[in-house]
Amino acid sequence: MPYIERSDCGKIVALHSESHHDGAEYLPSTHHEVIAFLDADCDQSEARQALKDSDAELARVAEDLIQVLVQKQVILFTDLPDAVQEKLVARQKLRSLLSTEDTSILSDDDMI
Incomplete structure (x- = not known):
């Protein structure tokens, strides 16, 4: 390994464990081009x-932004x-479940 596949400009674009065609180019896995690829x-x-x-x-961030907009009454949660x-x-x-702090995006009066 590996047999290499090159692009038209000569850059390695794929490595294969087996030769896919006659004359396939083999490079050792320690070759600088293989390592760069x-x-x-x-x-x-x-x-x-x-x-x-x-x-x-x-x-x-989006979740926190929505929470701030709802709290400031810029938007209503029910408008979403x-x-x-x-x-x-x-x-x-x-x-x-992960935190004891209240992170509600709804006020006590809001309903879904």
């Missing part, structure tokens, strides 16, 4: 994970689409 793939994986983590953080209301209430319930 694998490092680039790791960089993309790390970037994907960072983006995924950022999505979770941004979801919390039903699916959004359900998701926010579900997250509030989950969060209350």
Whole structure:
């Protein structure tokens, strides 16, 4: 391993454990081009994970923003689409299981 597949410009685009055609190019796994290809793939994986983590953080920011807007009566909780209301209430319930502090986005008078 590995047999390599190159693009038209000569850059490695895939690694294979077996030759897929006659004359397939073999490079040792320690070859600098193979290592660079694998490092680039790791960089993309790390970037994907960072983006995924950022999505979770941004979801919390959006949730907190909605809570502030409801508390300041800029918007009414009931003005949000039903699916959004359900998701926010579900997250509030989950969060209350993890915390003793009151994180309600509804006032005592609000109803769903």
